[in-house]
Amino acid sequence: MSEATQTPPGRSVLVTGGNRGIGRAIAEAFVVNGDRVAVTTRSGGAPMGTLDVRCDVTDPVAVEAAFATIEAAHGPVEVLVANAGVTDDTLLLRMSEDQWSHVLETNLTGSFRLTKRAAKGMLRLRRGRIVLISSVVGMLGSAGQVNYAASKAGLVGMARSIARELGSRSITANVVAPGFVETDMTGVLTDEQRTAIKAQVPLGRYGTPEEVAQTVLWLTGPGAAYVTGAVIPVDGGLGMGH
Template identity: 85%
Template sequence: MSEVNPEPAGRSVLVTGGNRGIGRAIAEAFVAQGDRVAVTTRSGGAPEGTLDVRCDITDPAAVDAAFAEIEAAHGPVEVLVANAGITADTLLLRMSEDDWASVIDTNLTGSFRLAKRAAKGMLRLRRGRIVFISSVVGLLGSAGQVNYAASKAGLVGMARSLARELGSRSITTNVVAPGFVETDMTAVLTEEQKATIKAQVPLGRYASPDEVASAVTWLAGDGAAYVTGAVIPVDGGLGMGH
């Protein structure tokens, strides 16, 4: 006799900016373990096996609409990975108001919007996992990246505050801080620039996107149920002590 209304397999997972690089590897890792994965992008190209949702996280109405679409397809979001981010690098005295505002609005305020909307469903479920993708730059600083570093450092304060607010409902909030990763963004560097960077990394190489994804899936899994408010570096030792 067949079971009536069986529970759907896996969890409802949302990965923002999941069409390339780190975000894509994270989305694919959740798909591989049997979760129901939604990916938001601005232009499409989500990985196979995911729900491809268009969303500009700088638009609160678009965020609400994306969650409604995901909830209709997969149920309430149980795991949020806030990965979408941009850069607008330049030195402080050349940095425009728009260079500052656009990076803060996407990387920091966008993550706030996502966490706020996801928390509504997680509080009702009395469980959840929120993972912010920060950067070693948010901890070490980087010349020419005042806006980016500030946005990524802000994620740490936000995560730790949410860990205190939401912890009593079995919702964990953590941060993964990647170092230099082999992606489209680092592919444009010259060989000389790459060699200089690798010389600063104790492990002497870049990370693969899959190595960042492994940290995220661990934080979202049962084995990390007692980990919250943590910053997990995946940086080859570059940011040690921070």
């Protein structure tokens, strides 16, 4: 096995927004993999076996403090999974400036802060894996989610630019785009809404957080050492790769 495809054991992994849903499943998968996992949350509740770090990704000072804590405990972050995100849905003509700004600041600018800070350590190590969690909505659009779709689409351009900038240092940057997944966010839908959504999905069901987590685990493992700048859909065929 070449040096580029080797994965050091017990890597320092950071998963943001890892206290529930997809983020929690991702963090738990890395723990099972034997990695040293830090999870940022705003209110606590990180999975067992992880370092629970309070952090609001919209606050640059909080992001810097979080990295200082993680590096002291686990060393430089070798794998970053930027998962923290919010929604604030309404139709375009009703959307306020604050609704737009809050979602973009959390989902897109927050990911920028995280990747910029993590890249410093990765450059010194001359290796690293960055995974940004987007959404099928970023590819297809969704009525009432102009802000959310824009933020998730922006992650694609960000990851591909990072892939070009940092690829020579053995740092990959990829995007995972989940579709409709069984989480708290989809749990509030009515039975009629859930039936209508399933009808659009070729596989005819919702995904699970664990299925997204296994995709992230693969992207950060030795089997994906030559994959960078990619968008990997985990959506049951809903977006057909778009």
